[in-house]
Amino acid sequence: MNAxxxxxxxxxRRAFLSASLAGAGVLAFDADFAFSExxxxxxxxxxxxxxxxxDNKVTIGAKNPEIGQGVRVMLxxxxxxxxxxxWDQVVIEQTDAxxxxxxxxxxxxxxxxxxxxxxxxxxxAAARVMILAAAxxxxxxEGASLTTKAGxxxxxxxxxxxxxxxxxxxAAGLTAPDPAKxxxxxxxQFTIIGQxxxxxxxxxxxxxxxxxxxxxxxxxxxxxxxxxAPAHGATxxxxxxxxxxxxxxxxxxxxxxxxxxxxGQFDALAVVADRWWHAQKARDLVKPVWNDAAQKGFSxxxxxxxxxxxxxxxxxxxxxxxxxxxxALAGAAKTVSADYSYPFLAHGTLEPQNCTAxxxxxxxxxxxxxxxPNSGRAETxxxxxxxxxxxxxxxxxxxxxxxxxxxxxxxxMAGQVARGVAQAVGSKPVKLxxxxxxxxxxxxxxxxxxxxxxxxxxxxxxxxxFRDHFxxxxxDGKPIRAxxxxxxxxxxxxxxxxxxxATYLPTNLATGWLRAPTSNAMCFVYQSFLDEVAEAAGIxxxxxxxxxxxxxxxxPGEKGRPPLNTARAVGxxxxxCRMADWKGxxxxxxxxxxxxxxxxxxxxxHLGYFAEIAEITLTDATTVRVDQVWxxxxxxxxxxxxxxxRHQVQGALIEGLGQALVEQKxxxxxxxxxxxxxxxxxxxxxxxxxxxxxxxxxxxxxPPTGLGEPSLPPVIPALANAIRVASGxxxxxxxxxxx
Amino acid sequence: MPTSLKSAPxxxxxxxxxxxxxxxxxxxxxxxWVLREDLHMPGTKFGCxxxxxxxxxxxxxxxxxxxxxxxxxxxxxxxxxxxxGAKALPQGAKLVEAWQEIDVPQCGYxxxxxxxxxxxxxxxxxxxxxxxxxxxxxxNICRCSTYIRIRRAIRLAAGLADTTGGAA
Ligand code: FES
Ligand code: FES
Numbered sequence: 001m002n003a004x005x006x007x008x009x010x011x012x013r014r015a016f017l018s019a020s021l022a023g024a025g026v027l028a029f030d031a032d033f034a035f036s037e038x039x040x041x042x043x044x045x046x047x048x049x050x051x052x053x054x055d056n057k058v059t060i061g062a063k064n065p066e067i068g069q070g071v072r073v074m075l076x077x078x079x080x081x082x083x084x085x086x087w088d089q090v091v092i093e094q095t096d097a098x099x100x101x102x103x104x105x106x107x108x109x110x111x112x113x114x115x116x117x118x119x120x121x122x123x124x125a126a127a128r129v130m131i132l133a134a135a136x137x138x139x140x141x142e143g144a145s146l147t148t149k150a151g152x153x154x155x156x157x158x159x160x161x162x163x164x165x166x167x168x169x170x171a172a173g174l175t176a177p178d179p180a181k182x183x184x185x186x187x188x189q190f191t192i193i194g195q196x197x198x199x200x201x202x203x204x205x206x207x208x209x210x211x212x213x214x215x216x217x218x219x220x221x222x223x224x225x226x227x228x229a230p231a232h233g234a235t236x237x238x239x240x241x242x243x244x245x246x247x248x249x250x251x252x253x254x255x256x257x258x259x260x261x262x263x264g265q266f267d268a269l270a271v272v273a274d275r276w277w278h279a280q281k282a283r284d285l286v287k288p289v290w291n292d293a294a295q296k297g298f299s300x301x302x303x304x305x306x307x308x309x310x311x312x313x314x315x316x317x318x319x320x321x322x323x324x325x326x327x328a329l330a331g332a333a334k335t336v337s338a339d340y341s342y343p344f345l346a347h348g349t350l351e352p353q354n355c356t357a358x359x360x361x362x363x364x365x366x367x368x369x370x371x372x373p374n375s376g377r378a379e380t381x382x383x384x385x386x387x388x389x390x391x392x393x394x395x396x397x398x399x400x401x402x403x404x405x406x407x408x409x410x411x412x413m414a415g416q417v418a419r420g421v422a423q424a425v426g427s428k429p430v431k432l433x434x435x436x437x438x439x440x441x442x443x444x445x446x447x448x449x450x451x452x453x454x455x456x457x458x459x460x461x462x463x464x465x466f467r468d469h470f471x472x473x474x475x476d477g478k479p480i481r482a483x484x485x486x487x488x489x490x491x492x493x494x495x496x497x498x499x500x501x502a503t504y505l506p507t508n509l510a511t512g513w514l515r516a517p518t519s520n521a522m523c524f525v526y527q528s529f530l531d532e533v534a535e536a537a538g539i540x541x542x543x544x545x546x547x548x549x550x551x552x553x554x555x556p557g558e559k560g561r562p563p564l565n566t567a568r569a570v571g572x573x574x575x576x577c578r579m580a581d582w583k584g585x586x587x588x589x590x591x592x593x594x595x596x597x598x599x600x601x602x603x604x605x606h607l608g609y610f611a612e613i614a615e616i617t618l619t620d621a622t623t624v625r626v627d628q629v630w631x632x633x634x635x636x637x638x639x640x641x642x643x644x645x646r647h648q649v650q651g652a653l654i655e656g657l658g659q660a661l662v663e664q665k666x667x668x669x670x671x672x673x674x675x676x677x678x679x680x681x682x683x684x685x686x687x688x689x690x691x692x693x694x695x696x697x698x699x700x701x702x703p704p705t706g707l708g709e710p711s712l713p714p715v716i717p718a719l720a721n722a723i724r725v726a727s728g729x730x731x732x733x734x735x736x737x738x739x
Numbered sequence: 740m741p742t743s744l745k746s747a748p749x750x751x752x753x754x755x756x757x758x759x760x761x762x763x764x765x766x767x768x769x770x771x772w773v774l775r776e777d778l779h780m781p782g783t784k785f786g787c788x789x790x791x792x793x794x795x796x797x798x799x800x801x802x803x804x805x806x807x808x809x810x811x812x813x814x815x816x817x818x819x820x821x822x823x824g825a826k827a828l829p830q831g832a833k834l835v836e837a838w839q840e841i842d843v844p845q846c847g848y849x850x851x852x853x854x855x856x857x858x859x860x861x862x863x864x865x866x867x868x869x870x871x872x873x874x875x876x877x878x879n880i881c882r883c884s885t886y887i888r889i890r891r892a893i894r895l896a897a898g899l900a901d902t903t904g905g906a907a
Contacts, residue, residue, distance in 0.1 A: 068846030068883045198842040205847035206838045208782020208822035215781035277772040350786050350794060350848045350882040399848030400882045436787045643842060651845055654884035678791040687873040689886035692903055
């Protein structure tokens with residue numbers, strides 16, 4: 001790559017420091033860098049993100065939590081691209097959690113790509129500019145006369161070339177340029193972005209190397225098992241630990257709390273032993289008494305009764321009101337009404353929640369599989385009354401996130417256990433590990449919801465009126481976490497008369513974000529109901545969507561949120577119909593007379609547009625097999641890592657099918673969640689996965705956006721809509737059940 | 740010198756990845772926790788502790804077993820293969836290779852168990868059909884749903900043509 005014009009770049013230390021702050025800390029070169037006396041032996045750090053070794057190996061810091069979404073590869077790809085090194089040279093290293101140094105470090109909301117697409121490239125580009133400046137100085141030539149390729153600097157006029165390593169030490173002493181001013185490559189110059197790169201940890205995973213939070217193993221480490229009140233929100237009245245303390249290996253029983261106070265305190269006890277298995281065995285010997293009278297009244301059955309009653313009443317709050325829905329419905333040629341619902345869901349990450357902590361001299365050192373470690377630091381500091389700066393957090397690989405580990409209850413608790421251990425037997429690291437029952441019963445659940453829909457069509461089949469009364473959970477006229485609905489939920493912006501009202505029921509459960517939060521539920525109910533509307537209008541859902549989306553434009557949306565662009569929506573709808581050769585939902589029967597059908601679904605969320613078609617066979621009256629799925633997506637101008645992008649879509653689609661077909665509702669009785677293990681909260685298995693998933697990405701002229709979530713939601717209504725055609729039955733409740 | 744009257748703790752002999760070891764733990768300790776906590780071999784994973792997820796799968800005398808459901812006393816005297824030693828088996832080596840070629844893992848947490856279940860499958864049935872693959876692998880949950888790549892990798896290791904149409 002040709003050198004950018006260097007003179008435009010201010011290169012002095014003061015300027016750099018302010019530039020790094022202006023760049024929100026993303027370009028955080030190490031100002032206190034100390035040169036090694038023997039540079040040949042040590043890697044030369046040119047920034048917090050980049051170290052260049054004497055062997056010209058380039059170590060790149062991966063700053064975000066890796067939950068299986070491939071970010072540990074993707075972010076370093078962006079840096080390596082603009083640094084202009086070859087991928088073979090790159091060694092990837094997970095950074096610690098330190099948002100002051102690295103900027104945001106959250107695995108959530110499919111935000112890693114949109115938030116880092118420019119800043120990480122600027123990190124790489126700035127380091128390259130510094131290396132070129134060092135080379136120009138060393139060789140006494142103009143910076144503009146230099147080029148780079150695969151980690152080597154070239155001076156064509158003199159025929160000289162040298163690896164970056166030759167200038168790394170000199171470059172490290174320079175000040176970084178303003179990240180916003182460094183020139184970036186054009187897409188045509190990319191040699192890494194857009195190429196398929198495998199998972200950096202795959203060789204370790206397939207040979208059983210320690211990587212995950214649960215694998216942390218430190219000298220003298222203790223382990224802790226958890227005792228939490230069955231009823232959410234109960235407090236600890238008293239406990240008798242005498243028998244447990246006599247059990248093999250047990251060293252302490254520590255009262256703790258989870259630090260989250262949606263409804264009362266979440267008290268708990270930790271049984272600490274030399275081995276987790278010993279702690280786990282001793283758990284039953286502890287006799288806790290819980291104050292849980294206030295929680296006993298909460299149950300699934302109670303919610304269902306309350307929701308049924310609320311559906312028929314006036315909504316508690318009006319979220320959307322445009323036109324006159326009552327009059328439009330009265331004057332409609334046809335009306336369609338239906339009630340939909342979906343249950344509370346747990347996350348069930350395969351690696352149970354865990355966290356390791358060491359409390360020493362008033363400071364905490366933490367090893368955490370957290371999707372949001374810096375927020376965990378703040379919560380832990382607050383609950384424990386210590387300073388955030390006194391908490392060091394190492395980020396481990398994470399055995400599944402799906403939103404569960406955006407919450408940091410395990411970190412808050414592990415910190416308290418470590419302090420309890422320090423007080424009881426002196427400072428020792430301790431690993432707190434939930435068992436599967438703890439994990440399912442003490443989750444932050446996807447909240448359940450109920451919808452009563454009414455739509456009106458005029459005599460030309462146009463949608464003229466739309467109403468949704470949404471029942472979910474909340475307090476004082478506000479939804480609890482992850483129970484929100486957008487007042488602009490499609491089709492609201494394209495219907496002249498529309499209302500969304502909500503009623504919030506009380507619950508003692510803690511709720512949270514599950515992959516594609518709110519969208520995974522809203523897409524099911526809205527796209528299924530629109531399929532009913534299309535049926536009433538005598539057209540199919542792709543056609544109803546095209547007609548209602550209309551001319552290319554941005555639809556009105558919530559302040560501060562990206563609007564739905566109708567051209568991008570129509571783009572993916574047309575693409576998936578072309579891919580699957582869509583001719584409506586009906587298919588000829590199978591060889592044994594089995595009913596076969598297809599269904600369609602669309603959604604826009606987390607900045608991504610996806611349209612999907614599911615093809616199914618009813619192998620008998622009540623059994624569905626998903627044969628294949630097509631997905632067309634628009635996440636902007638560039639797919640950074642195609643291998644991983646396709647894999648994310650496959651995983652999300654199969655997870656969506658799992659939510660639709662397999663994941664049973666999490667039932668609550670007397671304030672407590674009942675599911676104890678995977679027999680009561682099943683997850684989809686290999687025999688439920690479709691034979692083929694066909695994925696296409698449309699390249700559009702928008703900045704690249706994330707992929708962890710937006711492909712998940714549409715497959716759920718696509719499946720329900722296919723079942724409607726195959727069975728004649730409209731299923732309006734999850735999980736989908738035929739008889 | 741006074742004599743201790745306490746009996747020496749019972750030890751259980753077993754062979755892990757061809758290495759004989761003696762473990763001083765209670766006989767009812769699940770093999771999973773013996774591997775992870777006594778032998779410091781963290782490759783075998785804890786997912787459910789109830790035989791429902793397959794994350795803890797190891798081979799005992801060549802058969803796939805759930806180590807969370809196998810007490811140490813039952814494992815004593817047997818040959819155990821864990822993910823750390825899977826490459827030493829001919830089918831295990833092919834699978835480990837294929838897993839990397841296809842880049843199967845997402846989070847990776849289930850994959851040790853998947854590879855050992857697949858090893859047991861190919862040892863018993865070197866050319867499985869798609870249905871046989873699904874049947875043999877349905878005891879192993881992958882929460883990230885890497886199932887299509889698991890099928891591809893098993894077919895690759897078995898020298899069978901890809902049936903996923905390259906769609907993966
Ligand atoms: S941990 Fe043994 S089967 Fe799940
Ligand atoms: S790769 Fe995450 S559980 Fe299988």
